[in-house]
Amino acid sequence: MPLAAHFAIAPALLDLRGEFPALPEGWAYLDAAATAQKPRAVIEAIEQAYARDYATVHRGVYARSAHMTEAYEAAREAAARFINGRADETIFVRGATEAINLVANSWGDANIGPGDRILLTQLEHHANIVPWRMLADRTGAEIDVAPLTEDGRIDEAALIALIGPATKLVAVAHVSNVLGSVADIAKIAASAHAMGAKLLVDGCQAAPRLAVDVVALGADFYAFSAHKLYGPTGIGVLWVRKSILDTMPPWQGGGAMIDEVRFERVTYASAPQRFEAGTPHIAGAIGLHAAIRWVEGVGIEAIDAHERALLGIARAELSRLNSVRLFGPADSAGILSFAVGAIHPHDVATILDEGAVAIRAGHHCAQPLMRWLGVPATARASFSAHSTEGDVAKLVAGIERTQRIFG
Structure with missing residues (x-):
């Protein structure tokens, strides 16, 4: 299913990006689990x-x-x-x-x-x-x-x-x-x-x-x-x-x-x-x-629904890509860890950054969990109230570009 079709069936999404002055146009910040960007009011x-x-x-x-x-x-x-x-x-x-x-x-x-x-x-x-x-x-x-x-x-x-x-x-x-x-x-x-x-x-x-x-x-x-x-x-x-x-x-x-x-x-x-x-x-x-x-x-319930909608779209899109492995339950709350074949998560994050997509890569201060997963590290995209459909699209496009670069 094309990405646009997923958006068409998604619940109503928040439109709050304009309240965050540190988010320039075209930059997809998907590292809110590490730290959230700050709204102008704060x-x-x-x-x-x-x-x-x-x-x-x-x-x-x-x-x-x-x-x-x-x-x-x-x-x-x-x-x-x-x-x-x-x-x-x-x-x-x-x-x-x-x-x-x-x-x-x-x-x-x-x-x-x-x-x-x-x-x-x-x-x-x-x-x-x-x-x-x-x-x-x-x-x-x-x-x-x-x-x-x-x-x-x-x-x-x-x-x-x-x-x-x-x-x-x-x-x-x-x-x-x-x-x-x-x-x-x-x-x-x-x-x-x-x-x-x-x-x-x-x-x-x-x-x-x-x-x-x-x-x-x-x-x-x-x-x-x-x-x-x-x-x-x-x-x-x-x-x-x-x-x-x-x-x-x-x-x-x-x-x-x-x-x-x-x-x-x-x-x-x-x-x-x-x-x-x-x-x-x-x-x-x-x-x-x-x-x-x-x-x-904004409403905490609205934020939760917004994040879960975007995460559901991201999971659906990434699951169709060859060699992408998703970690965690399908109904996770706003956080998605993944691996792209044998490509090191740091390389994935570096290439995504070249395309103006910011994610986290590493063990996420959870080394025992990494050992349980059987990997040294994961790539992690985490959503927030200011995340958008465009951020998801840029993430998916960046991973496709990563796959092409690494063959």
Whole structure:
């Protein structure tokens, strides 16, 4: 079926490219799973935060500092509301990597010991593997790994069977950053809690494209990064169930996270401030708030439908090309990894770049998953709210050109 025919039967697609000033005409940016481009509303909010409104927060008694503090805390309220959490459960961090490290070093050190078990899955990002490996190495805990189904989903039955009395934590990706497969978090949470284990969810790829309700999901910890959600780099969100958060000791020490400091004794602020040492990324929080407003204005369901429509078209077109191997389930969420015969993914990406198509190539910080797939790396196209039918057409044409070049 010609590409145009696929577009004719696709659901109504978003037309948002014009809101992204860093997207020049003719450039197909298909690397949103790494980082999303920023809409003008976010860029303007950050510019105004620095050029018009800037002052420190939580310290100054002058008016501008008070106003900036209100804006900073309004961003926390928005981030909490975006995932149906509460502001007093919501910590600002540098990103999801820091969020997971915070949990491992605070809750983990206080609750994990020799003989305890941590359950991960085969498809996790390194940020949801390495902190737990480090925790296991220093505490004597053990790590279990749940397998995948043939099409690249978490094998939930096998995962649930691995949860035992010694399992203290289950840590899973809501959406795989390589395969786009979506985990049944509510089902996993119920099984973990039935055995007394806690559940941490890496929501980096879910937050920009799925409606997230941490209460309905049953998560105990949920982490995501602003820069994948059309916001700035350097800031992210860690949500922790209040009953757990109140028991967690501080991780980093410094200003803003204390109650009283004496040389012989320190007392700490209540959560979430206890986990936000030092001057925060103030403009980053403002930018995140603007990104959340922008996403809510477009509609997360509309973004999800848009990405899935484009991904379906891309899968259909690429599957008809000889030697192209697609990874992951057909109903993946906005992310498509593939291989083109024996051509190295870096060569594929380089040739695509010559045709103004930007994709990711490599192991995607998921080396255990690459070994499971039996490849050193994959090429990955990831869609977003600003992706278009033209981007898909350029991707397909670029892969056809790659095949011709390599014979």
